Amino acid sequence: MQDADDTPVIRVRGLRNHFGTQVVHDGLDMEVHQGEIFGVVGGSGAGKSVLLHSILGLRRPDGGTVELYGSDVEHLASKDRSTLVQTYGVTFQNGALISSLTVAQNIQLPLREHYALSEKNLDSLAELNLLMVGLQPADGAKFPSQLSGGMIKRAALARALALEPKLLFLDEPTAGLDPISAAAFDELLLYLHSQLRLTVVMITHDLDTLFKTCSRVGVIVEKRMISGSLEDMLRNIQPWIHDYFHGARARAAERETAEGEVHG
Amino acid sequence: MHEVVAAPLMLEPEGDGWRLLLNGDWSLAALPRIEAQLKGLPSNLSGKVSCDWTQAAAPGISPAWALLQRLADIGFRDTGVVHTGNPPDFLQLLERLQADRHAALAVPPAHQTLEGLVGKLGRWAVVQGRHARGVIAFFGRIAKVIGEMFSRRQAVRGSSLGRHIYETGVTAIPIVSLIAFLISVIVAYLGAQQLARFGADIFVVDLVTIAVLREMGVLLTAVIVAGRSGSAFAAEIGVMRLNEETDALRAMGMNPIELLVVPRVLALVIALPLLTVIADAMGLAGGALLSLINLHIPVQEFTARMRESLSTTTFWAGLIKAPVFAALIAIVGTYRGMQVRDSARELGRLTTVAVVQSIFMVILADALFAVLFVQIHF
Numbered sequence: 001m002q003d004a005d006d007t008p009v010i011r012v013r014g015l016r017n018h019f020g021t022q023v024v025h026d027g028l029d030m031e032v033h034q035g036e037i038f039g040v041v042g043g044s045g046a047g048k049s050v051l052l053h054s055i056l057g058l059r060r061p062d063g064g065t066v067e068l069y070g071s072d073v074e075h076l077a078s079k080d081r082s083t084l085v086q087t088y089g090v091t092f093q094n095g096a097l098i099s100s101l102t103v104a105q106n107i108q109l110p111l112r113e114h115y116a117l118s119e120k121n122l123d124s125l126a127e128l129n130l131l132m133v134g135l136q137p138a139d140g141a142k143f144p145s146q147l148s149g150g151m152i153k154r155a156a157l158a159r160a161l162a163l164e165p166k167l168l169f170l171d172e173p174t175a176g177l178d179p180i181s182a183a184a185f186d187e188l189l190l191y192l193h194s195q196l197r198l199t200v201v202m203i204t205h206d207l208d209t210l211f212k213t214c215s216r217v218g219v220i221v222e223k224r225m226i227s228g229s230l231e232d233m234l235r236n237i238q239p240w241i242h243d244y245f246h247g248a249r250a251r252a253a254e255r256e257t258a259e260g261e262v263h264g
Numbered sequence: 265m266h267e268v269v270a271a272p273l274m275l276e277p278e279g280d281g282w283r284l285l286l287n288g289d290w291s292l293a294a295l296p297r298i299e300a301q302l303k304g305l306p307s308n309l310s311g312k313v314s315c316d317w318t319q320a321a322a323p324g325i326s327p328a329w330a331l332l333q334r335l336a337d338i339g340f341r342d343t344g345v346v347h348t349g350n351p352p353d354f355l356q357l358l359e360r361l362q363a364d365r366h367a368a369l370a371v372p373p374a375h376q377t378l379e380g381l382v383g384k385l386g387r388w389a390v391v392q393g394r395h396a397r398g399v400i401a402f403f404g405r406i407a408k409v410i411g412e413m414f415s416r417r418q419a420v421r422g423s424s425l426g427r428h429i430y431e432t433g434v435t436a437i438p439i440v441s442l443i444a445f446l447i448s449v450i451v452a453y454l455g456a457q458q459l460a461r462f463g464a465d466i467f468v469v470d471l472v473t474i475a476v477l478r479e480m481g482v483l484l485t486a487v488i489v490a491g492r493s494g495s496a497f498a499a500e501i502g503v504m505r506l507n508e509e510t511d512a513l514r515a516m517g518m519n520p521i522e523l524l525v526v527p528r529v530l531a532l533v534i535a536l537p538l539l540t541v542i543a544d545a546m547g548l549a550g551g552a553l554l555s556l557i558n559l560h561i562p563v564q565e566f567t568a569r570m571r572e573s574l575s576t577t578t579f580w581a582g583l584i585k586a587p588v589f590a591a592l593i594a595i596v597g598t599y600r601g602m603q604v605r606d607s608a609r610e611l612g613r614l615t616t617v618a619v620v621q622s623i624f625m626v627i628l629a630d631a632l633f634a635v636l637f638v639q640i641h642f
Contacts, residue, residue, distance in 0.1 A: 099607035099608050099609065100607055100608060100609035115292065115293070116296050117296060117299070118296075118299060121295065121299050124329065124330065125326050125329065127365060128325070128326065128329045128358075131361040131364050131365055131368075132357070132361060136368050137368050137369060138368065143607065144607070145605070145606030163292065164324050164325050164326060195353060195354050195356070195357045196354055196357075
């Protein structure tokens with residue numbers, strides 16, 4: 001990953017978002033570099049999802065700039081926008097699989113939209129993406145309502161990977177999963193990250209996931225973001241950050257990681 | 265070998281096997297072209313194959329997967345495929361996935377047989393049988409809750425009932441009035457044209473009065489309400505089902521039939537007769553207006569003639585049908601809503617079914633009423 005140039009993949013400057021009189025972000029800065037797994041944390045209502053929506057262009061920020069690969073998202077021509085959208089994959093909190101389509105059709109949806117492929121090829125690609133996230137080819141014929149929570153998260157990841165993105169946004173990928181499934185998802189993420197050379201931005205509340213996978217963390221406190229390595233965060237004396245990283249749960253997750261040396 | 269060849273694939277013999285030269289764009293965008301080329305590979309190759317990735321630009325996962333799949337189809341799996349020339353990292357992953365796939369697909373898919381078809385027919389019959397039982401059970405549950413209302417005051421959900429009467433009744437007044445008025449104007453106009461030929465203009469009053477009071481007032485109102493409220497009932501309850509709200513109610517020891525279904529049914533049973541009275545009045549007003557303008561029958565004469573043509577039962581013959589129609593519309597709407605499961609498409613489908621079916625039921629019931637009234641000279 002040394003070959004990456006210095007332009008950050010994502011650069012957010014002075015982001016400001018408010019809903020009526022309630023200010024969510026005020027002068028928020030964020031930078032994500034090539035090859036990182038960047039974890040975004042913050043209390044409920046701190047504006048994690050709003051930040052994600054601003055970066056993805058699903059919400060027009062009330063101030064500040066968002067740059068992806070060095071180009072300002074807001075001032076992009078619609079054709080360039082469409083190309084840009086194809087370079088990243090997103091999974092939403094509840095999977096957001098289209099409920100009237102099978103899993104395989106969900107995966108094929110972006111491929112169908114952007115490329116003229118034969119049915120045989122589409123089937124084979126659906127299979128590839130299913131296998132890649134650890135699902136069975138037979139699962140492709142199922143409808144989202146027939147899947148368990150863990151399978152939905154994986155199927156959503158498969159759909160996000162369909163266009164071979166270099167950048168992946170995950171909104172609470174392990175929320176609502178049992179610890180074993182969540183750990184398996186962490187492993188899967190690390191594996192895909194190393195094999196596909198992905199840059200990952202992940203919103204998460206899951207401290208285990210955070211300690212196991214993330215190379216850098218950004219905490220949203222007081223409408224801004226404080227980012228740094230996990231060690232930096234552990235040393236940070238800001239009250240919320242201190243409580244977050246030194247609570248009973250955090251200590252347990254930390255201990256586990258230290259023992260396992262997973263992320264050396 | 266440094267010039268870029270347009271074709272993304274070139275096959276040449278090498279020793280006792282083959283060498284595949286991959287060149288040009290091998291990204292996802294080039295997949296259609298690559299796919300066509302892969303199809304063109306002869307399928308009777310044997311020996312070893314080595315893929316040379318030196319010239320492949322920006323190799324993507326999907327094209328690489330397509331290549332591996334095609335090579336496996338040709339039969340290179342056993343003899344092995346070698347990748348040379350700085351192949352992309354993810355080939356390792358893909359090769360592992362290919363092994364997974366092979367293991368997963370070892371079970372052949374079931375073929376369609378005669379037994380299978382008979383089985384399908386049988387399953388269909390069973391599903392229909394269950395469905396019929398479900399409808400009867402639904403009626404039963406509603407009846408049970410209504411029965412409980414007499415002994416248990418709490419079962420009467422006053423505020424919910426009020427809200428639904430307002431939503432299904434009060435807010436429907438403008439559209440029901442307008443449509444009743446216009447339709448009756450049309451009927452009176454058509455009638456006047458025909459009757460004027462016999463010089464029997466005055467019978468337009470009889471026509472309008474009887475048509476509006478016996479049939480049109482209540483039928484029109486029922487159809488409009490089926491479109492407005494039948495669909496709303498199905499959609500509201502359907503979304504609650506998708507959100508697991510009905511399950512939550514049940515888990516808290518509350519009965520969704522009592523909370524969601526019965527208030528809607530009762531509200532409509534109360535609101536529809538009232539709407540019918542309004543529709544009747546507006547229909548008669550429309551008839552009177554047209555008679556005045558087109559036939560120059562003064563309003564006093566219209567009302568006098570109207571009284572003559574009315575028998576005691578005319579008004580009630582229409583109104584008595586309203587609660588029955590209301591119950592049909594509300595029960596069909598709520599039942600379809602309760603049936604929603606799993607997906608947004610189900611919700612749309614069942615909402616449509618609710619409207620179509622409730623209109624059909626209303627017209628069927630109206631026909632039965634017509635026969636009944638003739639039999640008993642009502």
